[in-house]
Amino acid sequence: GNSVTQMEGPVTLSEEAFLTINCTYTATGYPSLFWYVQYPGEGLQLLLKATKADDKGSNKGFEATYRKETTSFHLEKGSVQVSDSAVYFCALSVDSNYQLIWGAGTKLIIKP
Amino acid sequence: EAGVVQSPRYKIIEKKQPVAFWCNPISGHNTLYWYLQNLGQGPELLIRYENEEAVDDSQLPKDRFSAERLKGVDSTLKIQPAELGDSAVYLCASSLGGGVTGSEQYFGPGTRLTVT
Numbered sequence: 263g264n265s266v267t268q269m270e271g272p273v274t275l276s277e278e279a280f281l282t283i284n285c286t287y288t289a290t291g292y293p294s295l296f297w298y299v300q301y302p303g304e305g306l307q308l309l310l311k312a313t314k315a316d317d318k319g320s321n322k323g324f325e326a327t328y329r330k331e332t333t334s335f336h337l338e339k340g341s342v343q344v345s346d347s348a349v350y351f352c353a354l355s356v357d358s359n360y361q362l363i364w365g366a367g368t369k370l371i372i373k374p
Numbered sequence: 375e376a377g378v379v380q381s382p383r384y385k386i387i388e389k390k391q392p393v394a395f396w397c398n399p400i401s402g403h404n405t406l407y408w409y410l411q412n413l414g415q416g417p418e419l420l421i422r423y424e425n426e427e428a429v430d431d432s433q434l435p436k437d438r439f440s441a442e443r444l445k446g447v448d449s450t451l452k453i454q455p456a457e458l459g460d461s462a463v464y465l466c467a468s469s470l471g472g473g474v475t476g477s478e479q480y481f482g483p484g485t486r487l488t489v490t
Contacts (some may be wrong), residue, residue, distance in 0.1 A: 304483060305378075305483040362479060366416055
């Protein structure tokens with residue numbers, strides 16, 4: 263079946279540190295991959311996406327590359343800020359109706 | 375452009391009482407989703423609409439949950455009667471749908487339900 267596995271949180275970093283949040287997937291066919299972010303008290307927001315192998319999604323300094331050979335879509339940011347503290351969800355969809363399969367989420371805490 | 379609107383934002387009810395949540399999707403979005411999100415977990419799909427048709431309700435507990443999207447725009451999700459285990463955040467999302475490649479879902483702020 264289709265599934266998404268994310269690294270467990272919380273991930274705690276100091277401001278300006280390098281961030282990686284790992285995400286791997288299992289899917290039939292050719293999925294689209296997404297990272298969503300949920301700030302405290304707010305709804306889910308799409309952070310970035312990639313729809314085919316080797317695509318790189320980027321937004322707000324975050325990047326993730328669709329790696330078909332390793333079935334991964336790791337989220338990275340070169341220098342995190344306190345305002346990046348949130349829960350990050352990796353997700354995939356494998357059909358044209360875009361039902362999303364979600365990871366469990368990774369809580370990120372950035373300390374000043 | 376207005377985002378997905380949900381109301382109420384918070385609701386506290388006693389068990390066995392009914393409750394309803396309302397969602398207005400982004401204008402022009404044909405696909406509407408209702409999700410349930412428990413603390414520390416990802417969203418779980420309850421039902422998906424394409425226009426006014428419920429095309430995937432396999433995860434909706436039909437003994438107590440119901441939903442409607444009568445005119446293919448806004449939607450209501452109802453629980454009757456509510457149980458303690460229904461305490462969660464109920465999320466509504468919308469997307470262009472229609473098989474558009476990479477069409478992302480846009481989420482509302484959610485309704486936090488507490489059943490006492």
